[in-house]
Amino acid sequence: MFEIIFMILFGICVGTLTGLVPGLHTNTVAIIITGGAVTLVRWFSPLEVAAFLITLVVIHSFVDFIPSIFLGAPEDATVLSVLPGHELLMKGVGFRALKLTVIGGIGTFFIGLFLIPFMFILLQRIEPHLSQIIAPVLIIFSVLFILQESTNKKRVWATIIFLLAGTLGLITLNHLSIKQPLFPLLSGLFGMSTLLLSLFNKKRIPKQTLCEKLPLVSRKHLLAYWKAGVSSLIVSILPAIGAAQAAVISRAFTKFKEHEDFLIVLGGINTAAALFTLTTLFLLGKARTGVIAALDEIIELSFSDYLILLVIGFNAMIFGAAITLKIGRIAAKNITQINYHLISISVLGLLILMSLIFTGLLGLWILFVSGCIGLLAPLVGVKRIHLMSVLVVPVVIYYI
Numbered sequence: 254m255f256e257i258i259f260m261i262l263f264g265i266c267v268g269t270l271t272g273l274v275p276g277l278h279t280n281t282v283a284i285i286i287t288g289g290a291v292t293l294v295r296w297f298s299p300l301e302v303a304a305f306l307i308t309l310v311v312i313h314s315f316v317d318f319i320p321s322i323f324l325g326a327p328e329d330a331t332v333l334s335v336l337p338g339h340e341l342l343m344k345g346v347g348f349r350a351l352k353l354t355v356i357g358g359i360g361t362f363f364i365g366l367f368l369i370p371f372m373f374i375l376l377q378r379i380e381p382h383l384s385q386i387i388a389p390v391l392i393i394f395s396v397l398f399i400l401q402e403s404t405n406k407k408r409v410w411a412t413i414i415f416l417l418a419g420t421l422g423l424i425t426l427n428h429l430s431i432k433q434p435l436f437p438l439l440s441g442l443f444g445m446s447t448l449l450l451s452l453f454n455k456k457r458i459p460k461q462t463l464c465e466k467l468p469l470v471s472r473k474h475l476l477a478y479w480k481a482g483v484s485s486l487i488v489s490i491l492p493a494i495g496a497a498q499a500a501v502i503s504r505a506f507t508k509f510k511e512h513e514d515f516l517i518v519l520g521g522i523n524t525a526a527a528l529f530t531l532t533t534l535f536l537l538g539k540a541r542t543g544v545i546a547a548l549d550e551i552i553e554l555s556f557s558d559y560l561i562l563l564v565i566g567f568n569a570m571i572f573g574a575a576i577t578l579k580i581g582r583i584a585a586k587n588i589t590q591i592n593y594h595l596i597s598i599s600v601l602g603l604l605i606l607m608s609l610i611f612t613g614l615l616g617l618w619i620l621f622v623s624g625c626i627g628l629l630a631p632l633v634g635v636k637r638i639h640l641m642s643v644l645v646v647p648v649v650i651y652y653i
Contacts, residue, residue, distance in 0.1 A: 264308025272316025361521025441623025
């Protein structure tokens with residue numbers, strides 16, 4: 254029991270770190286865990302390592318909205334929160350924006366627990382046909398995302414970016430001999446490109462208001478919790494579709510009255526994904542994220558292990574919400590004093606160094622190319638969600 258508590262506390266610390274540092278993804282930790290699995294199991298049991306990983310991903314799902322909202326430096330799962338979050342930040346209520354994502358995470362976590370039995374039934378029915386529907390579903394949603402651009406010019410650019418990122422993903426994942434190819438790919442597309450853009454952001458951030466009377470769980474937001482929960486459940490079953498795509502799917506079929514509703518849904522999707530990807534691994538033996546893939550390498554889940562990890566995830570949710578609000582309050586008070594340029598340069602250096610260590614010179618080339626493609630989307634004014642074709646195209650080719 255002491256070892257499990259220690260690993261949970263360690264997961265809280267590491268999840269907070271990965272959430273706060275722009276460009277530092279949980280997949281980075283997953284790479285390290287996978288590489289050191291042989292050594293880890295000498296000191297800790299597989300369940301204890303799994304407890305660390307689940308705590309890590311749940312804590313990260315809350316904390317990573319802090320740099321997204323306050324610094325404009327998201328990862329792929331929080332990239333859609335930048336515009337509404339930044340708008341509220343520039344109005345002096347950035348802490349309110351952050352609290353809305355926490356509200357979404359807490360409420361949707363409970364909805365996710367309620368939906369898990371239905372997920373058991375759903376997966377048992379569609380699992381034999383899953384390989385037949387994956388490619389058509391991914392193609393349909395990819396086309397839907399492109400058509401959602403506001404003008405024909407942007408749709409053309411979205412198609413070009415989709416093809417560029419997809420081709421890069423196909424070449425890197427299927428034809429290059431490189432260890433951990435996802436690190437330079439995703440770090441370049443979503444981390445490096447965002448950090449480079451933020452270096453040229455000269456806007457001054459106004460003083461933030463901290464007095465917020467928002468209940469953490471509210472019946473008023475029940476519909477938003479359900480939207481987030483159902484969207485997250487659906488996309489957790491399918492590979493190459495993540496939290497960002499789930500948010501777009503949810504927004505495609507429902508109308509949000511204001512940015513606040515969307516932030517609640519996005520926060521909920523981000524957290525519920527941890528529940529559903531764990532359930533998908535337990536039921537199908539399929540890993541949908543880097544952290545869950547690392548967990549799969551460490552432990553063969555029994556039903557009792559699965560239940561224990563759900564309880565650990567619930568406790569991590571409580572800690573994640575508390576930590577996010579605490580750090581967010583500090584960030585809101587001191588946002589005008591933060592030297593973001595120095596932070597961005599430091600993180601860029603870290604990404605380059607880690608790419609070199611984990612993937613070598615070829616990984617650096619992939620980081621550079623993916624960073625250029627990642628820059629293209631915001632420069633021409635289209636949504637970055639099209640960059641997820643880096644995973645979608647290889648999956649579609651595989652299942653066709």
